[in-house]
Amino acid sequence: MIPRPDEEGLLDSKGRWVPRSLIRDVDLARHELVHELIGKARKAAAELESFKLHAVGDIDAFLALSAERYDVDLGGAKGNVSLTSYDGRFKVVRQMQDSVAFDEGLQVAKAVIDECLREWTRESGDEVRTLIEHAFQVDKAGKVSTERVFALRRLNITHPRWSEAMRAIGDSVHVSSSRAYLRFYERDASGRYQPINVDMTSVPSEVGR
Numbered sequence: 001m002i003p004r005p006d007e008e009g010l011l012d013s014k015g016r017w018v019p020r021s022l023i024r025d026v027d028l029a030r031h032e033l034v035h036e037l038i039g040k041a042r043k044a045a046a047e048l049e050s051f052k053l054h055a056v057g058d059i060d061a062f063l064a065l066s067a068e069r070y071d072v073d074l075g076g077a078k079g080n081v082s083l084t085s086y087d088g089r090f091k092v093v094r095q096m097q098d099s100v101a102f103d104e105g106l107q108v109a110k111a112v113i114d115e116c117l118r119e120w121t122r123e124s125g126d127e128v129r130t131l132i133e134h135a136f137q138v139d140k141a142g143k144v145s146t147e148r149v150f151a152l153r154r155l156n157i158t159h160p161r162w163s164e165a166m167r168a169i170g171d172s173v174h175v176s177s178s179r180a181y182l183r184f185y186e187r188d189a190s191g192r193y194q195p196i197n198v199d200m201t202s203v204p205s206e207v208g209r
Contacts, residue, residue: 048198056180059083059094091185091193098175100146105172110136112165113152146173 009019010031020028063081083092113132135148153166185193 052180052182055092055182056094059092089187091187093183093185095181095183096178097181098178100173100175102144102146102149102169102172103174105168106144106149109165109168109172112161112168116159116161116165 009017010023010028012018023031059081062083080095081093083094084090117132132152135152136144137148149169153169182198184196184198186196188194
């Protein structure tokens with residue numbers, strides 16, 4: 001439908017222009033409500049991201065100042081730390097979580113493991129073979145699960161070639177980034193710290209390595 005210059009309208013979900021006169025009042029009201037709430041949500045998300053960035057920076061600055069002035073390391077820029085107010089009423093916890101990835105050394109480890117499997121064809125059970133094959137499967141993004149690969153290192157296998165493969169896996173691991181998680185608490189009347197509901201788990205705050 002071609003809009004007239006003097007006619008107001010909206011695009012529908014398929015990208016077609018529809019005059020307002022043909023849209024039900026309830027659909028218009030829903031459209032306006034959703035747009036209004038999304039605008040407020042975007043503003044709140046931006047404010048939360050700004051708050052988290054400033055909070056992480058303030059904590060890093062405090063830790064650096066403490067280490068310099070009092071020669072006390074409270075966890076370091078990359079460590080976990082818990083800060084409590086002087087009156088004990090409030091507590092702020094910063095936790096760092098590293099994201100790890102594998103380099104080309106993982107393929108070396110897989111080649112050695114394949115050699116082991118060929119050598120152990122008769123002795124190795126189907127369970128071990130299935131676990132190994134599952135560990136090196138990639139997801140839709142082409143990434144290998146670190147949890148499944150690390151599970152191989154917990155297998156009780158003492159063969160020298162297997163040990164060599166496990167060392168290759170360890171050497172292939174590197175930290176790609178670190179993410180800061182902040183949690184805030186207030187002590188209640190019973191003396192227990194209760195979380196202040198500020199969900200920032202999905203707010204980006206990564207530090208590249």
